[in-house]
Amino acid sequence: MKKYFISIMAFVAFSAAADNCVYNCPTGVSGQTITRSIYTLHNNSQTKFANWVAYHVTPSTIDGPSRSRNWKADPSINSANTLEPNDYTSAWATIGTDRGHQVPLASFSNTADWSTLNYLSNITPQDSDLNQGPWVDLENAVRNVVRSGQDVYVVSGPLYEWYFGSLPEADESHTIPSGYFKVVITDVNGWVEASAFIMEQNASRSDNFCSTEVTVNEVESRTGLNIMPSLPSYKESAVEGQLGGLSSDLGC
Numbered sequence: 001m002k003k004y005f006i007s008i009m010a011f012v013a014f015s016a017a018a019d020n021c022v023y024n025c026p027t028g029v030s031g032q033t034i035t036r037s038i039y040t041l042h043n044n045s046q047t048k049f050a051n052w053v054a055y056h057v058t059p060s061t062i063d064g065p066s067r068s069r070n071w072k073a074d075p076s077i078n079s080a081n082t083l084e085p086n087d088y089t090s091a092w093a094t095i096g097t098d099r100g101h102q103v104p105l106a107s108f109s110n111t112a113d114w115s116t117l118n119y120l121s122n123i124t125p126q127d128s129d130l131n132q133g134p135w136v137d138l139e140n141a142v143r144n145v146v147r148s149g150q151d152v153y154v155v156s157g158p159l160y161e162w163y164f165g166s167l168p169e170a171d172e173s174h175t176i177p178s179g180y181f182k183v184v185i186t187d188v189n190g191w192v193e194a195s196a197f198i199m200e201q202n203a204s205r206s207d208n209f210c211s212t213e214v215t216v217n218e219v220e221s222r223t224g225l226n227i228m229p230s231l232p233s234y235k236e237s238a239v240e241g242q243l244g245g246l247s248s249d250l251g252c
Contacts, residue, residue: 100126
């Protein structure tokens with residue numbers, strides 16, 4: 001009976017991960033995978049931030065009421081491997097960063113588990129101009145696609161290519177990202193389209209996210225990830241090697 005119960009729990013976890021990811025969740029780097037009802041996250045114990053997050057935005061998950069931001073350490077991660085709310089003290093005043101959601105709160109405001117997005121495993125110190133400028137503009141564009149009736153899968157995460165700064169009052173070693181990637185994917189009866197974007201921490205608030213579009217291949221090259229590991233090989237070059245798969249849908 002115990003073995004049977006464990007098998008069922010493993011199946012439930014796999015099914016949830018499959019719902020959050022399209023063509024399986026990313027592979028290529030080590031860390032702790034945490035699967036929740038509305039997102040899957042891969043935590044890095046060295047940087048203290050997620051290597052990647054994956055989520056599935058649908059018409060039923062968006063356009064809920066305004067939700068609060070009550071920051072908490074992730075209860076599923078050892079305290080040595082993640083940050084706590086006090087670590088962000090004075091961050092905006094000293095290095096100009098917001099607590100930036102990697103899985104956006106607004107994309108799941110109509111769900112019961114929205115508060116899990118305020119776990120600090122889903123947060124990074126994101127430059128205010130980036131967070132409140134082109135990054136949120138892209139997130140809004142994704143939700144506009146969903147409002148047209150189209151489900152969207154997203155994989156997002158950090159880049160570490162140059163030194164940005166450090167949280168002045170954090171008591172754990174950590175590495176703040178130099179930039180971020182976001183891969184936006186649709187799958188309609190096996191017809192897969194994708195657009196990828198890379199934005200730097202020194203972006204201007206007025207920057208147009210469309211100008212940051214790259215190929216999925218470039219994201220994979222710069223992160224070491226395989227974004228869609230089970231994508232059939234005959235689709236890879238068209239989906240991952242070319243620009244513009246979803247550009248027009250996203251308003252570019």
